[in-house]
Amino acid sequence: xxxxxxSPSSLxxxxxxxxxxxxxxxxxxxxxxxxxxxxxxxxxKVLIYAAFNLQSGVPSRFSGSGSGTDFTLTISxxxxxxxxxxYCQQSHSPPYTFGQGTKLEIK
Amino acid sequence: QVQLVESGGGVVxxxxxxxxxxxxxxxxxxxxGIHWVRQAPGKGLEWVAxxxxxxxxxxxxxxxxxxxxxxxxxxxxxxxxxxxxLRPEDTAVYYCARFGAGLDNWGQGALVTVSS
Numbered sequence: 625x626x627x628x629x630x631s632p633s634s635l636x637x638x639x640x641x642x643x644x645x646x647x648x649x650x651x652x653x654x655x656x657x658x659x660x661x662x663x664x665x666x667x668x669k670v671l672i673y674a675a676f677n678l679q680s681g682v683p684s685r686f687s688g689s690g691s692g693t694d695f696t697l698t699i700s701x702x703x704x705x706x707x708x709x710x711y712c713q714q715s716h717s718p719p720y721t722f723g724q725g726t727k728l729e730i731k
Numbered sequence: 732q733v734q735l736v737e738s739g740g741g742v743v744x745x746x747x748x749x750x751x752x753x754x755x756x757x758x759x760x761x762x763x764g765i766h767w768v769r770q771a772p773g774k775g776l777e778w779v780a781x782x783x784x785x786x787x788x789x790x791x792x793x794x795x796x797x798x799x800x801x802x803x804x805x806x807x808x809x810x811x812x813x814x815x816x817l818r819p820e821d822t823a824v825y826y827c828a829r830f831g832a833g834l835d836n837w838g839q840g841a842l843v844t845v846s847s
Contacts, residue, residue, distance in 0.1 A: 625793070658833035658834065659833075660776070660833070660834070662776070667826065667837045667838075667839060667840065668768075668776060668826075668834070668837060669837075670832065670833040670834055670835050672833075673832040673833035673835070674832075674833075677832065679832055679833070679835065680832075709775075711775065711776050713776075713778070713833070713834070715830070715833070718781065718790035718791075719778055719790060719791070719792040719793070720766070720778045720781065720790075721778055721792075722768075722775065722776045722777065722778055723775075724775055725775040725776070
């Protein structure tokens with residue numbers, strides 16, 4: 625099974641900052657990574673699919689990069705509504721595992 | 732618009748069974764794989780299972796293999812998660828989700844509580 629190791633597990637930042645969240649796969653998965661945002665009490669929402677493709681309706685301050693085993697989600701110019709938990713997920717081969725999550729909090 | 736609606740959650744004793752349904756609308760159901768993802772209280776997302784669009788190929792996470800089974804009825808635009816031999820650690824909100832551009836549409840979730 626492919627393990628997805630996400631870091632950091634939590635992150636404190638201010639409005640206007642740029643933050644990066646990392647995800648490392650235990651084996652090469654090409655660009656089969658998706659990123660999700662979840663706010664408390666709500667359903668997860670896909671932000672980025674296939675490593676760098678922005679889902680329709682998602683603000684352009686979100687971007688994804690990487691291939692092989694190392695992937696990054698970058699959020700530029702943080703907005704108040706961006707404080708949430710973020711997850712990576714590999715869709716290369718089953719089981720389609722998630723990372724442990726990164727909780728982004730307001731500093 | 733795309734919609735997924737889960738039903739069938741509830742409280743069940745350890746060792747018993749429960750079946751979740753995921754009713755889909757607003758898209759061509761038969762052409763999409765349907766995934767099940769769960770989230771235990773206060774925990775992260777855990778991928779559970781998938782049934783592909785062919786209705787034949789299905790995959791599971793190790794902790795549910797042999798206990799859970801996915802199926803679909805394309806004539807009813809509905810997917811199912813049959814959960815047998817339930818354990819307390821299966822307690823979670825269970826989501827069904829469509830795989831398009833990633834898991835791009837999710838149901839609202841069904842709470843399953845396994846407790847005596």
